[in-house]
Amino acid sequence: MPKLGDFKVLTFDCYGTLIDWGKGILKALSPLVEKSGRALSREEILAAFAREESEEEALNPRLIYREILARVYEALARAWGVEGEEREALAFALSIAEWPPFPDTVAALRYLKGFYKLAILSNVDRSSFAKSREKLGIVFDHVFTAEEIGSYKPDLRNFRFMIEALQKEGFAKSDLLHIAQSLFHDHAPANLCALASVWIDRRAGRKGSGATPPPPPGVRFDFRFQSLSGLVAAHRRERGLARKGTARTAGA
Numbered sequence: 001m002p003k004l005g006d007f008k009v010l011t012f013d014c015y016g017t018l019i020d021w022g023k024g025i026l027k028a029l030s031p032l033v034e035k036s037g038r039a040l041s042r043e044e045i046l047a048a049f050a051r052e053e054s055e056e057e058a059l060n061p062r063l064i065y066r067e068i069l070a071r072v073y074e075a076l077a078r079a080w081g082v083e084g085e086e087r088e089a090l091a092f093a094l095s096i097a098e099w100p101p102f103p104d105t106v107a108a109l110r111y112l113k114g115f116y117k118l119a120i121l122s123n124v125d126r127s128s129f130a131k132s133r134e135k136l137g138i139v140f141d142h143v144f145t146a147e148e149i150g151s152y153k154p155d156l157r158n159f160r161f162m163i164e165a166l167q168k169e170g171f172a173k174s175d176l177l178h179i180a181q182s183l184f185h186d187h188a189p190a191n192l193c194a195l196a197s198v199w200i201d202r203r204a205g206r207k208g209s210g211a212t213p214p215p216p217p218g219v220r221f222d223f224r225f226q227s228l229s230g231l232v233a234a235h236r237r238e239r240g241l242a243r244k245g246t247a248r249t250a251g252a
Helices: 021-036 042-059 065-079 086-098 105-112 126-136 156-168 183-192 228-251
Strands: 009-012 117-122 142-145 176-180 196-200 223-225
Touching (some): 021 042, 021 065, 021 086, 065 086, 105 228, 142 156, 156 176, 156 183, 176 183, 183 196, 196 228
Parallel strands (some): 117 142, 176 196
């Protein structure tokens, strides 16, 4: 069983892991849902988003994420029987700049930056991530986006691109620990790339998979926490045990 201290670089998914995209998506789609007159639950809205987003990303890997979001809005409008307007689709695409971090994100990142190199592997475009980065409170050592890679997770090209880029910086694959909420977008391809991972189970206790499609069977992960603060607490415990072990050895 690996330890958190075995790794040198933490690679993060952003939306759903660091940024509360579920909250952001629901707020941005609320005018469309209201216009549709449908009594849709939170989970029904997120599941519909997940279906349309994953389909658009698979069909249009060269489109930047803002364009993907606009197409998702238009698809949802059609599905819900609403005449979507171009300006509304654009507003939804730009709403990503307003999606908030989870309450524990900023403090956790500041703590972890004291022990690791931190990288982002995101399906977003560079411009949209720049808006989110302002809310995250730190400067990442590396940022890898779908815009520069030309494909969207769970495509293995995204993970291979990141792994190869970090290897050029002197980091072996065994130095990397991928941290993400989405079993579909992140952990399944991380498994196929033999990359260690941490599941941040933000939806613990809820049914369904939120704004991500259901994962394929057999997805694995090396660590599981319900929040980033849980990861930080485990890291602190591990360091405390290591210090105690060192002290015992020195006094033996």
